[in-house]
Amino acid sequence: MQLDQIIEQSKAMGYGEIYIKMEPSVGLQAFVVIHNTKRGPALGGCRFIEYASCADALTDALRLGRGMSLKAAMANLNYGGGKAVLMRPAQPFDRVALFAEFGKFVNELGGRYITALDSGSELTDLDVVAQQTAYVSGTSADQSDPSPHTVRGVYRSMEAAIKFQFNKTSFKGMHIAIQGMGHVGHDLAQRLHQQGATLTIADKNQALAMRYAEDLNARVVAPEAINEVVCDVFAPCALGGILNKKTIPLLKTSVVVGAANNQLDEPKADADLLMQRGILYAPDFVANAGGLIFATMDYEHKPIEKADEKIDEIYDTMMAIFSEAKSQQCSTEMIAEKIAEERLR
Ligand code: NAD
Numbered sequence: 001m002q003l004d005q006i007i008e009q010s011k012a013m014g015y016g017e018i019y020i021k022m023e024p025s026v027g028l029q030a031f032v033v034i035h036n037t038k039r040g041p042a043l044g045g046c047r048f049i050e051y052a053s054c055a056d057a058l059t060d061a062l063r064l065g066r067g068m069s070l071k072a073a074m075a076n077l078n079y080g081g082g083k084a085v086l087m088r089p090a091q092p093f094d095r096v097a098l099f100a101e102f103g104k105f106v107n108e109l110g111g112r113y114i115t116a117l118d119s120g121s122e123l124t125d126l127d128v129v130a131q132q133t134a135y136v137s138g139t140s141a142d143q144s145d146p147s148p149h150t151v152r153g154v155y156r157s158m159e160a161a162i163k164f165q166f167n168k169t170s171f172k173g174m175h176i177a178i179q180g181m182g183h184v185g186h187d188l189a190q191r192l193h194q195q196g197a198t199l200t201i202a203d204k205n206q207a208l209a210m211r212y213a214e215d216l217n218a219r220v221v222a223p224e225a226i227n228e229v230v231c232d233v234f235a236p237c238a239l240g241g242i243l244n245k246k247t248i249p250l251l252k253t254s255v256v257v258g259a260a261n262n263q264l265d266e267p268k269a270d271a272d273l274l275m276q277r278g279i280l281y282a283p284d285f286v287a288n289a290g291g292l293i294f295a296t297m298d299y300e301h302k303p304i305e306k307a308d309e310k311i312d313e314i315y316d317t318m319m320a321i322f323s324e325a326k327s328q329q330c331s332t333e334m335i336a337e338k339i340a341e342e343r344l345r
């Protein structure tokens with residue numbers, strides 16, 4: 001994509017600030033995007049993965065940063081949305097030196113952006129960042145892994161969805177298909193298994209899925225087959241864009257609730273498609289806000305119980321979205337986006 005196009009797209013998404021930092025001596029090529037600070041400083045993780053081009057990296061950051069604004073607004077947090085994307089060098093690099101430079105970059109932004117963990121970054125990287133700036137949430141000293149908190153919110157969202165769709169208050173006998181057995185997917189599977197759910201699982205890393213299958217008493221299917229499994233709930237916990245015009249017609253589920261960010265490839269069209277098929281969709285930025293809620297509490301040194309209380313509120317938020325969507329005959333995604341956008345104005 002051309003730079004002009006990206007800038008136009010970012011304006012349409014409501015962006016005002018995009019920062020770039022390059023430090024070739026350590027291989028740092030980083031973007032920080034700040035989507036919205038009306039509710040408070042922008043908090044969002046630093047993604048550290050390989051990208052084919054700078055345009056891809058910036059586009060990813062822009063998409064994710066807006067999602068963080070929606071997430072924070074829906075969870076009623078006094079934070080805005082932003083994101084950092086660090087392009088992982090293809091050549092060997094000094095990880096400590098790279099993250100130290102990134103820490104200086106974050107510090108130069110003077111607190112308008114607070115960084116945290118994301119795909120590809122580790123708590124030890126944040127330790128390095130924390131030596132350069134106070135604007136960081138989560139270090140290895142306090143073992144601030146957001147994943148269990150994300151799982152808590154996804155689980156509460158799933159409880160709301162099965163209550164709304166099937167009038168059920170228990171997972172006993174329910175069949176859940178989970179895509180992705182990473183930090184979130186595996187923990188979620190364990191919880192659901194303990195509650196008597198029947199599980200079908202898949203991971204790109206088939207050996208990983210096979211390893212977990214016995215303990216979870218789960219059936220393993222190929223990664224490309226998981227969204228066609230006949231089930232009560234489909235839980236995307238791997239990657240974005242999984243719900244699209246090709247996959248939605250193939251779904252054999254009544255409910256979709258998962259942790260992955262940006263599950264809908266084209267939010268409006270895909271959300272409408274799900275609604276037309278009678279599939280109840282739990283908007284991802286509401287369902288997976290547990291990690292962000294925990295990160296904000298951790299940043300403010302609040303007790304973990306406070307985070308749990310707030311994460312549990314996701315159940316009521318989700319119920320309200322489902323009810324409103326039903327009464328207005330529009331998609332759950334559009335209802336949630338509308339509420340969030342209003343709170344961001
Ligand atoms: P993770 O990297 O630990 O796990 C992702 C898993 O998905 C990996 O095991 C990977 O092999 C698998 N995978 C990738 N592509 C796949 C495919 N095509 N089919 C099947 N499996 C595939 O990530 P995570 O921390 O468990 O997060 C899962 C999702 O939730 C991500 O999209 C992430 O952005 C989102 N999320 C996570 C958190 C959190 O606190 N960890 C918070 C909010 C959102």
